[in-house]
Amino acid sequence: MNDVHVSSLADVASNHASKKQPGTAVLGTGLEARGVHAWFGKKHVLEDISLDFFPGTVTALIGPSGCGKSTFIRILNRMHEFIPTAALAGEVLLEGKDIYESGTDVTKIRLRIGMVFQKPNPFPSMTIKENVLSGLRLAQLKVSGEDELLESCLRRAGLWEEVKDRLGEYGGALSGGQQQRLCIARSLAVNPQVLLMDEPCSALDPGSTLRIEETIRELSSTMTIVIVTHNMQQAARVSDYTGFFLSDGGPGRLIESAPTSQIFSNPKEKRTEDYVTGRFG
Amino acid sequence: MSTSIAPQVLPEKPWRPTFKRVLPDLFGALLTAVSTVLIVAVTPLKGKLGFSLTLIAMALVFSVLISGVRKDKKAAFNSVSTVFVYIAATFVLIPLFSILYEIYSRGVGALTWGIFTKDMSLSSADAPVSEGGLLHAIIGTLYLVAIATIISAPIGLLTALYIVEVKGRAAGLVRFFVQAMSGVPSIVAGLFIYAVWMIGLGNSYNAGAGAAALAILMIPTVARTSEEVLRLIPPDLREAGLALGATQWRTVAMIILPAARSGLITAIILGIARVAGETAPLLLTIGGADAINLNPFSGNSSALPYYVWKNLSLGNPESIERAWAGVMVLMLLVFIFFTLARYFSGKRTGR
Amino acid sequence: MSTVTPNLPPKREITTVPRFSDKVFRAIVTAGGLSSLVVLALIAFFLVYNGLDIFRSEGLKFLTGFDWIDASPEEGLPAQYGIGAMLYGTLVIGFLAVLIGVPIAVGAALFLSYYAPEWIKKPMVVVVDVMAAIPSVVFGLWGFFILMPHAEYWAKLIHKYLGFIPFFDMPAPAYTRSPFIAGLVLAIMIIPIVTSISREIFAQTPLDRIQAAYALGATKWSMIKAVVFPYGAGGIVGGAMLGLGRALGETVAVYTVLNLVYDIRIEVLLSAGGSVASMIVNKFGEADAPELRALMAAGFVLFMVTLLVNFIANIIINRTARKG
Numbered sequence: 001m002n003d004v005h006v007s008s009l010a011d012v013a014s015n016h017a018s019k020k021q022p023g024t025a026v027l028g029t030g031l032e033a034r035g036v037h038a039w040f041g042k043k044h045v046l047e048d049i050s051l052d053f054f055p056g057t058v059t060a061l062i063g064p065s066g067c068g069k070s071t072f073i074r075i076l077n078r079m080h081e082f083i084p085t086a087a088l089a090g091e092v093l094l095e096g097k098d099i100y101e102s103g104t105d106v107t108k109i110r111l112r113i114g115m116v117f118q119k120p121n122p123f124p125s126m127t128i129k130e131n132v133l134s135g136l137r138l139a140q141l142k143v144s145g146e147d148e149l150l151e152s153c154l155r156r157a158g159l160w161e162e163v164k165d166r167l168g169e170y171g172g173a174l175s176g177g178q179q180q181r182l183c184i185a186r187s188l189a190v191n192p193q194v195l196l197m198d199e200p201c202s203a204l205d206p207g208s209t210l211r212i213e214e215t216i217r218e219l220s221s222t223m224t225i226v227i228v229t230h231n232m233q234q235a236a237r238v239s240d241y242t243g244f245f246l247s248d249g250g251p252g253r254l255i256e257s258a259p260t261s262q263i264f265s266n267p268k269e270k271r272t273e274d275y276v277t278g279r280f281g
Numbered sequence: 282m283s284t285s286i287a288p289q290v291l292p293e294k295p296w297r298p299t300f301k302r303v304l305p306d307l308f309g310a311l312l313t314a315v316s317t318v319l320i321v322a323v324t325p326l327k328g329k330l331g332f333s334l335t336l337i338a339m340a341l342v343f344s345v346l347i348s349g350v351r352k353d354k355k356a357a358f359n360s361v362s363t364v365f366v367y368i369a370a371t372f373v374l375i376p377l378f379s380i381l382y383e384i385y386s387r388g389v390g391a392l393t394w395g396i397f398t399k400d401m402s403l404s405s406a407d408a409p410v411s412e413g414g415l416l417h418a419i420i421g422t423l424y425l426v427a428i429a430t431i432i433s434a435p436i437g438l439l440t441a442l443y444i445v446e447v448k449g450r451a452a453g454l455v456r457f458f459v460q461a462m463s464g465v466p467s468i469v470a471g472l473f474i475y476a477v478w479m480i481g482l483g484n485s486y487n488a489g490a491g492a493a494a495l496a497i498l499m500i501p502t503v504a505r506t507s508e509e510v511l512r513l514i515p516p517d518l519r520e521a522g523l524a525l526g527a528t529q530w531r532t533v534a535m536i537i538l539p540a541a542r543s544g545l546i547t548a549i550i551l552g553i554a555r556v557a558g559e560t561a562p563l564l565l566t567i568g569g570a571d572a573i574n575l576n577p578f579s580g581n582s583s584a585l586p587y588y589v590w591k592n593l594s595l596g597n598p599e600s601i602e603r604a605w606a607g608v609m610v611l612m613l614l615v616f617i618f619f620t621l622a623r624y625f626s627g628k629r630t631g632r
Numbered sequence: 633m634s635t636v637t638p639n640l641p642p643k644r645e646i647t648t649v650p651r652f653s654d655k656v657f658r659a660i661v662t663a664g665g666l667s668s669l670v671v672l673a674l675i676a677f678f679l680v681y682n683g684l685d686i687f688r689s690e691g692l693k694f695l696t697g698f699d700w701i702d703a704s705p706e707e708g709l710p711a712q713y714g715i716g717a718m719l720y721g722t723l724v725i726g727f728l729a730v731l732i733g734v735p736i737a738v739g740a741a742l743f744l745s746y747y748a749p750e751w752i753k754k755p756m757v758v759v760v761d762v763m764a765a766i767p768s769v770v771f772g773l774w775g776f777f778i779l780m781p782h783a784e785y786w787a788k789l790i791h792k793y794l795g796f797i798p799f800f801d802m803p804a805p806a807y808t809r810s811p812f813i814a815g816l817v818l819a820i821m822i823i824p825i826v827t828s829i830s831r832e833i834f835a836q837t838p839l840d841r842i843q844a845a846y847a848l849g850a851t852k853w854s855m856i857k858a859v860v861f862p863y864g865a866g867g868i869v870g871g872a873m874l875g876l877g878r879a880l881g882e883t884v885a886v887y888t889v890l891n892l893v894y895d896i897r898i899e900v901l902l903s904a905g906g907s908v909a910s911m912i913v914n915k916f917g918e919a920d921a922p923e924l925r926a927l928m929a930a931g932f933v934l935f936m937v938t939l940l941v942n943f944i945a946n947i948i949i950n951r952t953a954r955k956g
Contacts, residue, residue, distance in 0.1 A: 039292040048290070078296065079847060084750075087292035100295040102302055105352050111849030121840040125862030138850035138858050140355040183844070190849060330786060355851050362853035366747050369739025370756070373827065376820045377763045380774045439664020447661045455665050457946065462668055464874065464942035465935065466881025467768075468909045469675065472931040476678040480924075497675075500668055530657035558767020561883035564913055586769045590884065593773060601777075608770050619765050623758075 030055040030224040031076065031113070031194050036090035037251070038071050040083065045071055047251035049090070051243055053194070058216060058225040060235035060260065063245030064275070068252025069228045072245070073196050076226065077113035078106050094194070111139055113194040114187035119203050120179035122171030122186070129167040131182055135190040149189060157185035158215040177208020184215060195219065197227040201234065213238050232276055236264050244272045305351060309343040316343075340364050381612075388609030391602055396610075402572035406595050410602045415610060417573040418588035421488060422614070424577040425567075425584055426553050428492030429499050434549050436496075437503025441548075444504075445511040446519075446533055456508070463501035470497040471562030478566070486568025488577035491584065494562035499552040506551055510544030511537065543625045550622040554615050560586035585611040675935060683929025685922070686713055694929060695719065698894055700915070702923060713926035715933065717894045721811065721906020722880055722934075725890070728815025728900065729822055729879040734872045737823045741830035746852060746860075757831075764824035772888030775817040780889060783813045787901045801899050809891035811905035817889050818882055822875030829874060833867025833952055834860055866952030873945035881938045883909040908934045 031053040038046035046068040053059050061069040074080045076092055078099060091098045099109045122131045132153050136143055143149055150167070154160040159181040163174070171182055180200055187195060197216070201209040216225060216238045229235050235242050242264075243257035256263065256272045267273045274280055317336045344364050349357035396414035404413030440459060444452045474494040478484050514537055522532035538545070568581030569591060583591075585607055592604035680687075686694060690713055697714015740760070744753055784807045791807075794800045837860050845855040861868075886907045892914055893904035912927050912934075919927060 035290070037290050037292070077847065079843060081294070081296040082843065082846070087294050089290045089293055102295065102299055105356070106296070107355070107849045107851050109849075110847055115847035117840060117844065117847075119840055121838070121844045123841060123844070123858060123862070126858075134845075134858060135848035138845055138848050138854040140353075140358065140854065186844075186848065330782075330789070355854060359851035359853040362856070363747065366739045366743040369736045370743040370748070372736045373740045373763075373823055374756075374759065376774075376779075377759060377766075379778060380766065380770065383774060383778050384770070436664055436667050439661050440668055442661045443665025447658055447665070449658075449662050449665060451666065451669075455669060457943075457950075458672055459668050460946045461939055461942040462672055464877040464881070464938055464945075465672075465675070466883065466909055466938055468881070468883040468912050469679070469931050469935045469938075472912065472928060473675045473678055476682045476928060477674075480682060481678070497671060500671070504668065528654045528657075530653050533657070554765050558765075558769065560767065560769040561909070561913060564884075565916060586767060586884075589769050589773065593769075593776075593888065604773060608773055611767060612770065615765055615767065616762075619762065 030095070031226075032093040033072075033076070034091040034093060036072070036075060036092065037088060038068065038075060038080065039085075039087040041085040044251040045247075046075075046088075047253050049254045051254060051257055053224050053226055054241070055193075055224050056221055057240040058220045058227060058238055059241040059243065060239035061226065061228045061243050061245060062230070062232060062235050062275075063252070063255075064247075064280070065230065066252075067245040067247045069245045070198055071252075073115075073198050073226060073228050076194070076196055077110050077115055079110075079115065107139065111135075111190050112192055113196060114190065114192035116180070116183050116187055116195065116197045116200045118199045120176055120183050122174070122179050122182050124170065124172045126171060127168050128163050128171055128174070128182060131171045132185045132189050135186060139190060141190070153185040153188045156188055156215070156219060157181045158211055158218070159185055175208070177204050177211060180204060180208070180212060181215060184212070184219075188219075192223065194224040194226065197225065199228050199230060202230065209234070232264075232278075236260060244269075244275060246271060246275070305347050306344075309347045310340075312343045313339040337364075337368060340368075384605065384609050384612055387602075387605040391606035392609060396606060400571060400573050406592075407597050407599050409599060410606065413603075415585065415588050415603075415607055417570060418583045418585045418607065419610070420573055420575070421567065421570075421582045421584040421587070422557060422611075424488045424582065425492045425495055425563075426557055428489060428577060429495035429556055430549060430553060432493065432496035433499040433503055433552060437500045437548070437552065438507055438545065440500070440504040441507035441511055442533065444508055446529070446537065459501050459504045462497075463505065465497065465501075466561075467494075467498055467559050468561040468565075470494045471565035473497070474562065475565045486566060486581050487579055488567055488574070488582040488584075491563045491567040491582070492577070494566050495556040495559055498559060498562070499556045502555045503548050503552040506548035507541075507545055510541050510548060513544070514540050547622045547626040550618050550625065554618040554622060557615055557618060558586050558611055560590050563587045564590065585614065672939075676932070679928050679932035679935060682925055683932050684925075686926045686929040690714065690926075694926075695933065698896065700894055700911075700926075702920065711922055711926075713923070713929075715908055715911070715930050717896050718892075718906040718908045718911045718930070719933070719937075720896050721890075721892075722908050722937075724900065725811050725814045725818055725886065725905060725907060726876050726879040728811060729818035730872055730876050731819075732815060733819030733822045733875060734826055734868075736819070737826035737871070737875070738830050738868055740823070740827045741834055742856065742860075744827070744831050745834040746856065760824050760827050764828070768821065768882060768885040771817055771821055772885040775813070775885060775889045779817065780808055780813055783816055784808055787812055791901055799898055799900050802901060803899065804902070806903035807901060809889055809903045809905075811890065811900045811902075814886050814890040814905060814907070815900070817885050818879040821882065821885060822878050825878060826871045826875045829871035829949065830864065830868050833864040833871075833949075836953065837863045864952065866948050870945045870947075870949035870952065873941055873948065877938050877941040877945060880941065881909055881934065883907075883913055886910045887913055 033049055033051045036046060036049040037044065049072060061073060063069050071080065075088060080086050080088060092100060094109070094112065123134055126134055129150055132150050133146060151160060154163060159178060162178060171179065174182060201212050204212065213234065216227065219225060227238065239260045241257065242260045244255045244263065245252050246255045247253070256267060256269045263272060264276055267276065313336065316339045317332065320335050321332050341361060341364050344360040345357045348360040391410040393411065395411060397419070398416055399414035400417035401413045440455060443449050444456050471494045474490050478490045478493065484490065518536055518540060519532060522536040523529070527535070563584050563586060567584060567587060569587055570581040570583045574580050574582045589604045589607040589611065592600040592607065690697070693714055696716045697712065698717045699712040699714050701712045703709065703711035744756060748756065787807045787810065791800050791802050795802065841859045841863070842855060845859050850858065887910035890905045890907055890910060891903045892906060892911060895904060897904050908930055912930055915923060915927055
């Protein structure tokens with residue numbers, strides 16, 4: 001917590017960028033949004049969003065509430081369509097293929113693009129172990145060496161040491177922060193290429209938040225992570241790239257997207273600067 | 282990427298099934314139908330049963346094959362479950378439509394003006410349906426329902442008020458027992474009234490006794506529906522009344538009950554619909570009659586369900602015809618109450 | 633106890649008059665509210681009181697005996713009243729109804745909750761409600777004249793292909809008015825209540841868990857297995873037991889489609905079964921005073937059995953509906 005107090009957000013972001021050069025690890029495009037629009041009924045909520053997410057990086061989506069960033073992240077793994085009035089335009093490409101293409105098996109898409117929700121939601125009828133492996137059961141995948149997979153997922157989610165002696169207990173018995181890391185471990189078990197996180201720390205205390213942020217940093221070397229957050233300090237701490245969304249009463253737009261250090265130290269747009277320096281939002 | 286500014290972007294729902302996407306399903310349905318017809322034609326399987334069983338089996342085979350080949354194992358499991366729930370839904374609908382169809386086709390012929398204006402006092406059981414009628418049964422049922430409502434509506438309403446408004450010490454217990462009371466077999470209610478009214482007090486059969494038995498069955502329906510209605514009244518209405526200095530009694534009488542009025546009417550009508558067709562308790566309490574009896578508290582009486590029952594037991598063709606006519610009138614009555622209940626409950630939510 | 637603030641009592645005096653009207657109001661409402669408890673207690677009391685002689689003279693044999701014979705003074709034989717066979721028959725047709733009806737009802741509830749398009753869903757919910765409002769005498773009439781000929785044919789097929797199973801054996805070729813047919817009619821009668829209770833519970837399944845399952849790549853069915861069933865299991869079991877309670881107490885429909893025989897038989901396709909409720913109707917018409925008391929005793933047993941089943945069902949349902 002110290003560095004947050006002593007240094008400006010720009011410092012945090014550039015510090016972090018110096019440890020790991022964004023862009024250098026980019027080999028191809030992981031996930032790309034191309035001209036995405038979204039509607040709920042007649043209401044136009046997102047306008048023409050094009051954004052690339054590079055493998056091995058963390059992209060943070062920030063913006064005031066109601067700017068459409070949660071809608072956008074739900075479009076990325078086709079959770080958008082569960083709202084009956086929802087509609088969209090544009091494309092979302094996973095390794096160059098449109099995930100909304102006619103005839104696509106949506107369950108396979110969601111296996112490759114995992115999601116962690118705002119509120120921790122472990123399955124209460126399952127033990128910790130069953131929760132982690134539930135994705136395999138749901139997708140009816142057979143895996144040899146379940147125990148190794150269980151351990152590695154819990155280790156990657158930073159939960160192994162805390163739960164290794166109580167794997168048979170129910171998921172609901174854990175604290176909120178532990179439950180959220182259990183949900184992360186659950187998403188990891190099906191080995192997704194992309195992990196979407198929709199404000200994963202908004203229901204957690206600061207200590208648990210830091211633990212999750214560490215987890216995100218560790219995971220980012222092996223996968224593409226997209227995180228929606230309303231907390232700018234969190235965006236500065238964990239992300240390589242940042243996209244700033246804003247709605248002026250109409251549909252939400254992507255105002256600016258750039259490496260995180262640039263967004264926080266030297267944004268191109270006046271509105272971005274106003275937002276990250278706390279002048280509104 | 283040539284990113285020219287698109288002049289107009291239209292909302293799409295790419296997850297919606299398109300014709301191209303449902304094509305394999307249509308193909309599967311076609312295969313199912315063709316193979317079923319073929320199998321039924323070639324093999325000894327025949328009749329409605331053979332046809333439906335083959336149809337179900339073929340639907341399962343082809344949906345599993347198609348989704349299994351096109352996608353994977355989990356898609357195959359998923360399509361088995363889909364076929365199962367569609368079959369289950371069909372099985373729910375078949376008996377209902379069969380019942381409604383049979384009642385209509387067998388009852389409508391006997392439905393003449395005469396049966397609504399005459400009773401059976403001058404007609405023998407084996408007289409043609411055109412002779413006699415069921416006016417006495419309709420009058421009996423109306424008496425039964427009216428008296429049962431007079432007894433059970435206040436009790437059911439007070440029970441709901443006790444649970445929701447007064448929140449007395451025994452509220453939980455009362456709620457639990459009212460739930461359990463809705464499962465009391467109707468024949469037991471009849472036996473109870475017989476034990477009290479006939480054995481205990483030495484009276485003989487009459488409509489009042491039948492109505493008392495029906496009231497026992499009606500109370501839980503009225504109480505539970507009213508309870509749900511009262512719970513839907515926003516708490517701030519209640520607090521607004523009390524904050525104005527009104528007593529609880531005045532708040533309930535002038536704010537809660539008027540706000541819940543159409544819902545409470547629905548509760549009572551649902552209770553009536555529940556008991557109007559009850560037969561078993563009437564067999565033990567009203568005695569049965571072939572003539573109109575305008576005094577509900579003296580002398581045997583008839584009722585529509587009783588009329589159906591009696592004609593069914595008589596067993597000769599004319600009586601069976603009368604039974605179907607009686608069932609048709611009974612169902613019309615129940616549907617009228619049911620439609621009224623829906624109308625009033627719709628009014629409540631519409632406000 | 634010494635923390636009573638001294639300025640409270642005067643306020644109470646001001647509210648004396650309204651509180652009196654509230655007292656009356658509360659007294660009336662309480663009396664009305666408790667009257668259902670009183671009615672239930674009275675039912676139990678009067679049935680026991682009238683059946684007491686029989687319970688005394690027959691003892692446990694009343695529950696286990698197979699014979700229901702009036703006294704015949706000419707031959708010097710005492711009356712024998714035992715509802716064992718009828719009780720057994722009641723349970724048989726009740727369980728048959730649950731066995732056939734509950735899978736269909738749960739399937740229909742799943743259909744309504746997760747599969748049906750909106751334009752089918754709304755009318756079908758109404759249709760299920762309508763089905764719940766059909767009087768039992770109508771089911772009896774329909775079951776006797778329309779279902780029975782079909783069911784007789786199905787029973788013959790079952791016997792032909794599964795006759796090696798003792799339940800489907802046939803000592804005599806009498807397929808009508810069997811426990812199987814009574815079970816079918818009861819299954820159709822309990823489908824609406826089991827469907828609507830299951831549907832209510834399914835509707836309460838937390839949305840975030842459903843989304844979590846879908847986000848893990850679940851199909852509709854694997855989501856239902858992982859989330860909906862574990863959450864709603866209590867509701868399904870409770871709904872099934874409520875249905876069982878209805879089936880055990882059903883009188884007129886069963887009486888129409890079941891041949892009452894005072895014997896315990898395991899062959900469900902055979903035209904010989906039992907039902908306490910139907911027996912009461914059957915014997916009531918020509919009953920003399922002692923037999924009437926025996927019927928009251930039988931009614932008491934039926935009352936207690938259905939009450940118990942309903943208690944358990946409601947406890948399970950309430951617990952499921954309350955959990956988060």
